Amino acid sequence: xxxxxxxxxxxxxxxxxxxxxxxxxxxxxxxxxxxxxxxxxxxxxxxxxxxxxxxxxxxxxxxxxxxxxxxxxxxxxxxxxxxxxxxxxxxxxxxxxxxxxxxxxxxxxxxxxxxxxxxxxxxxxxxxxxxxxxxxxxxxxxxxxxxxxxxxxxxxxxxxxxxxxxxxxxxxxxxxxxxxxxxxxxxxxxxxxxxxxxxxxxxxxxxxxxxxxxxxxxxxxxxxxxxxxxxxxxxxxxxxxxxxxxxxxx
Amino acid sequence: xxxxxxxxxxxxxxxxxxxxxxxxxxxxxxxxxxxxxxxxxxxxxxxxxxxxxxxxxxxxxxxxxxxxxxxxxxxxxxxxxxxxxxxxxxxxxxxxxxxxxxxxxxxxxxxxxxxxxxxxxxxxxxxxxxxxxxxxxxxxxxxxxxxxxxxxxxxxxxxxxxxxxxxxxxxxxxxxxxxxxxxxxxxxxxxxxxxxxxxxxxxxxxxxxxxxxxxxxxxxxxxxxxxxxxxxxxxxxxxxxxxxxxxxxxxxxxxxxxxxxxxxxxxxxxx
Numbered sequence: 001x002x003x004x005x006x007x008x009x010x011x012x013x014x015x016x017x018x019x020x021x022x023x024x025x026x027x028x029x030x031x032x033x034x035x036x037x038x039x040x041x042x043x044x045x046x047x048x049x050x051x052x053x054x055x056x057x058x059x060x061x062x063x064x065x066x067x068x069x070x071x072x073x074x075x076x077x078x079x080x081x082x083x084x085x086x087x088x089x090x091x092x093x094x095x096x097x098x099x100x101x102x103x104x105x106x107x108x109x110x111x112x113x114x115x116x117x118x119x120x121x122x123x124x125x126x127x128x129x130x131x132x133x134x135x136x137x138x139x140x141x142x143x144x145x146x147x148x149x150x151x152x153x154x155x156x157x158x159x160x161x162x163x164x165x166x167x168x169x170x171x172x173x174x175x176x177x178x179x180x181x182x183x184x185x186x187x188x189x190x191x192x193x194x195x196x197x198x199x200x201x202x203x204x205x206x207x208x209x210x211x212x213x214x215x216x217x218x219x220x221x222x223x224x225x226x227x228x229x230x231x232x233x234x235x236x237x238x239x240x241x242x243x244x245x246x247x248x249x250x
Numbered sequence: 251x252x253x254x255x256x257x258x259x260x261x262x263x264x265x266x267x268x269x270x271x272x273x274x275x276x277x278x279x280x281x282x283x284x285x286x287x288x289x290x291x292x293x294x295x296x297x298x299x300x301x302x303x304x305x306x307x308x309x310x311x312x313x314x315x316x317x318x319x320x321x322x323x324x325x326x327x328x329x330x331x332x333x334x335x336x337x338x339x340x341x342x343x344x345x346x347x348x349x350x351x352x353x354x355x356x357x358x359x360x361x362x363x364x365x366x367x368x369x370x371x372x373x374x375x376x377x378x379x380x381x382x383x384x385x386x387x388x389x390x391x392x393x394x395x396x397x398x399x400x401x402x403x404x405x406x407x408x409x410x411x412x413x414x415x416x417x418x419x420x421x422x423x424x425x426x427x428x429x430x431x432x433x434x435x436x437x438x439x440x441x442x443x444x445x446x447x448x449x450x451x452x453x454x455x456x457x458x459x460x461x462x463x464x465x466x467x468x469x470x471x472x473x474x475x476x477x478x479x480x481x482x483x484x485x486x487x488x489x490x491x492x493x494x495x496x497x498x499x500x501x502x503x504x505x506x507x508x509x510x511x512x513x514x515x516x517x518x519x520x521x
Contacts, residue, residue: 061422078423085419089437089514098433099425125514141423 014039014148014181015060019069022055022205029055030205032069037149040179044186044196048233052205053185057153060183077149078142082157084134086126086141093122096141112144113137115177116170132163136170143174150180156191168194172217189229194219201232208232302484310484311491319473324492327458327469330386331496334393335454339447341394342401349402350409350439351431363402371396372460379464389461396457400449408442409435441515444508451500459493 013036020033030052037043047053058064059071061079086095093109100108106122113119116136126134135155142150152171156164172195175182186192192199193213201209209232211225227237284304290296291303298306314320345363348355371392378388412435420434462471470489477485 063418063422075424079419081415081419083415085415087416087420087434087437089440089512090433098420099423099429127514127516145423 012039013037014074015183016072017069020056020059020066020071021068022052022059022064023067028205033205033207035200035207037181037183039148039181042175042182042184042195042197044184044192044199045202046186046189046192046199046229046233047202048187051202053202054153056202057151057183057185060149061151074148076145076147077151078145078147079151079153080135080138080142080155082154084126084129084131084138086129086134086137088125088127090126091123092118092126092129092137095126095137096144098141100145108144109140112140115143115174116140131159132167135159135167139170139174143178143180146178147180150175150182152182152184152186154186155184157186157188164191171195189226189233190221192229193221193225199229201229203232203234299481299483302482302487306484307487307491310482311488314485314488320488320492323469323473327462327471328496330389330461330469331393331454331458334390334457335397335450337390337394338397338450338454339401342398342446342450343405343443345398346402346405346409350406351435360406363399367399367403371399371457375460375464384465388464389458389466392461393454393457396453397450400453401443401446404446404449405439405443408439408446411442412438441508441512444504444512447507448501448504451504452497455493455496455500 015035015037017033017035020030020035021028022030033056045053045056055064057079059066060073061077062073062075086092087098090098093106093113096109096112097105102108110119110122113122116139118133118136118140121129121133121137126137129137138155155171156167159167168191171182182196184192184195194217197213199209199211199213200207209229211229213219213225215222230237287296287301288304291298291301291306296303302310311320345359349359349363350356374395375388375392378391382388382391416434416438417430420430425433459471462469463475466472466475470492474486474489477483477489
C-alpha cells in the first residue's frame with residue numbers, strides 16, 4: 001500500500017461520469033452530469049425525491065444504461081439498498097455469498113458476518129432478522145466481495161435513530177478497513193456531513209452544490225454548512241432562530 | 251394465600267379435565283351416528299341393499315385387504331393418478347416457466363392455455379375415447395390434462411409475482427440470468443407452485459373416480475362398478491373410504507413438502 005496521498009492531489013478516479021444523461025421517453029431525469037469519485041473517497045449525494053438519485057445509482061450499479069455520455073464504473077462494485085433485499089429462502093450466510101464461488105464459502109461468510117457483528121445469526125432465516133440486523137447482513141454481503149466501489153442507497157433511512165447512529169459507526173469502521181470508494185445516497189443532511197469527505201447536492205438531474213469536509217471524524221455539526229446544504233435542497237432555515245437558540249444555550 | 255390456592259387448584263384441574271372432555275366431545279356425535287347406523291341396519295330399518303352396516307363394511311374391508319384384492323386395485327388406481335399427475339405437473343410446470351420467464355413465451359402460451367382451461371376437462375372424455383380407445387391411455391390423459399391447468403396457473407402467477415427488487419439485487423451482485431432464475435425466481439415462485447400442486451392432487455383423485463368408470467378391468471373404479479352390479483353396498487362404501495383416504499393422504503403429502511421446503515416462511519416458523 002502506498003502512503004495516503006494528501007488532499008488535494010487527485011488520484012485516478014475510480015468512478016467517472018462525463019455528460020451522463022438519462023431520459024425516460026421525453027422526460028430527462030439526469031442531464032449532462034459530470035462526476036468523479038477518487039479511490040477510497042467517501043462521497044455523499046443529497047437530493048430530494050425525484051432529483052434523479054435513484055436513476056444515478058441504478059446506472060452506477062449496472063442495472064440501467066445511459067442515454068448519452070460516458071460512464072466508467074469498475075465491475076468490482078456492490079450495492080446496499082434501503083431495504084436489505086436478502087433472499088428469504090436462503091439462510092443469512094448463503095445470502096452473503098450469493099453468486100460467489102470458490103472454497104471456504106461458509107468461512108468467508110462467517111468472517112464477513114463477524115465484521116458486522118452478526119456471526120451468531122449465520123444460520124438464521126432473513127425474515128427473523130430485525131431491520132438493523134438485516135442491514136448489517138446487507139453490508140456484509142457487499143463487503144465480502146471486496147468492491148472497489150460501494151454504493152449505498154439510503155441504507156439507513158428505514159432504521160430507528162439509535163440503530164442508525166450505530167450503523168454510521170459501523171460503516172465508517174468498515175470503510176477505513178477496506179477502503180472502497182463509497183457513494184452514499186441519502187436525504188439526511190446530518191448523515192452526509194457525519195460520514196462523507198465530499199457532499200454533493202443533486203437537483204433536477206444536475207449537481208447544484210459541492211462541499212468538501214476536511215475535518216476529522218467524529219464531527220461536530222457545522223450549522224453554517226448544514227444551512228447551506230438545506231438551502232440548496234430548497235429548505236430555508238431562518239438564521240435568527242439558531243442565533244437565539246445559541247444564546248439561550250450559553 | 252392458602253384459601254386462594256385451595257380455590258385455585260380444583261379450578262385448574264376442572265379446566266384441564268374440561269379440555270380433555272371437549273377434545274373427546276368432537277368424537278361423540280360421529281360415534282353416535284355410527285351406532286345409530288349400525289342399530290338401523292340390525293333392526294332392518296336400513297336394508298343392506300341400500301347401505302351396508304358399519305360392521306359389515308369393516309368385515310368386507312378386512313377380507314378385501316387379506317385377499318390382496320384391495321391392495322392390488324388401490325395400487326393400480328394410484329399408478330394411474332400418479333402417472334397422470336406427473337405428466338400434468340411436468341407439462342404445466344414447463345409451460346408456466348416458459349410463459350413466466352419470457353415475453354415471447356407469454357404471448358405464445360398464455361392465451362391458448364387460458365382459453366383451454368375454461369373447458370371442463372371431463373367434457374373431453376368422449377373425444378379422448380375416440381382418440382385413445384378405452385384402455386389406460388384416456389384415463390391417464392384425462393388426469394394429465396386436468397392437473398396441467400392448476401399447476402400452470404399458480405406457477406405462472408408465482409413467477410410473475412416474484413419480488414422485482416430481489417431480482418434487481420441479484421443482478422446488481424452480478425448473477426447471470428440463469429443464476430437469477432435458479433436462486434431468486436424459482437424459489438420465490440415455489441409457494442405458489444405448491445398451492446397449484448395441492449389443487450392438482452385433489453383434482454387427480456376427482457378425475458380418477460370418473461376416468462375409472464370408462465371400462466376399467468382393475469382399479470378402485472372397477473371395484474365400485476362391479477359392486478354396483480351386484481348391489482354390494484359394503485364394497486362401495488369401502489372404496490369410498492379409500493378415495494377419502496387418498497384425498498387426505500395427498501393433502502398431508504403437500505403439507506409435508508411445504509413444511510420442509512418453505513421452512514423460511516414466518517407463518518411456518520412461528521408454528
